[in-house]
Amino acid sequence: MNPATEPGRRPAPDGSLLLDDQLCFALYAASRAVTARYRPLLDELGLTYPQYLVMLVLWEQDSISVRDLGAALQLESSTLSPLLKRLEAAGLLRRERRPDDERSVAIRLTDTGARLRDRAITVPLAIGDAMGLSPEQDALAKQLLRLITTNVAES
Template sequence: MVNELALDNQLCFALYAASRAMTATYRPMLDELGLTYPQYLVMLTLWERDGRGVREIGDALDLDSGTLSPLLKRMEALGIIERRRQSDDERRVLIHLTEPGRDLRESARDIPRHLASCAAMPPDELLALRSTLKELTNALRAVPTEGSTT
């Protein structure tokens, strides 16, 4: 008989442990860049397309403004991004890379390849795992939460 409440039988714990292991593997490489993991994620969104709005970055990273705003302020203090109010709508703030922020991209170029090699899985399995995790995320987000009206 399977013990459904055994820790090792919990999908949530396997995901949690994998996430912690992944972040720990990133840490030495990101330390060399002077970035935390959340800062690295912001940089990925900006290297993909510079000049994004705060809300757009938050949506991409699934972060609320209360979490994202202090993160962006710290990154601005590091001199790797700058926040600019949009001229035609002062309420809208766009996030732009500075020259040092753009330069970090080259230094970060090998990080995904290094992580893939650390995973010790064939590339096709890693792609399938990523796809499965995205499907799981979308399915879980579609589940109504307690107190929701949907």
């Protein structure tokens, strides 16, 4: 039995170097497991996980600036630009200069990109089933992860 998971085990003192005591490792392992579970679902849609995140934003808000998209996804434009180019080459979105500001680029779904939403609707359901959380646990997990993100970003 793993001593870190034994019933009644007390929390490790601050400064523990035990792997199982590291919140960062729990986050890392969970992230890898969840992303791996997404892979076959997204393969059916022809998307990678980062491309799926871009599409989620666009399905929520068609026509968004590259700057606002980057802010929503917490991605730098150097990371976002290749994603957008691949999605544009796949016919899912188009990049257009904004008529009111030629320096700004708006991202818009194509009809093909908008229709892909109907096929993607099963993805969150499958992931939710795989996670096996109650609605309350799901809400709490999101709340705690957003708190961690905010706290670490501000420190």
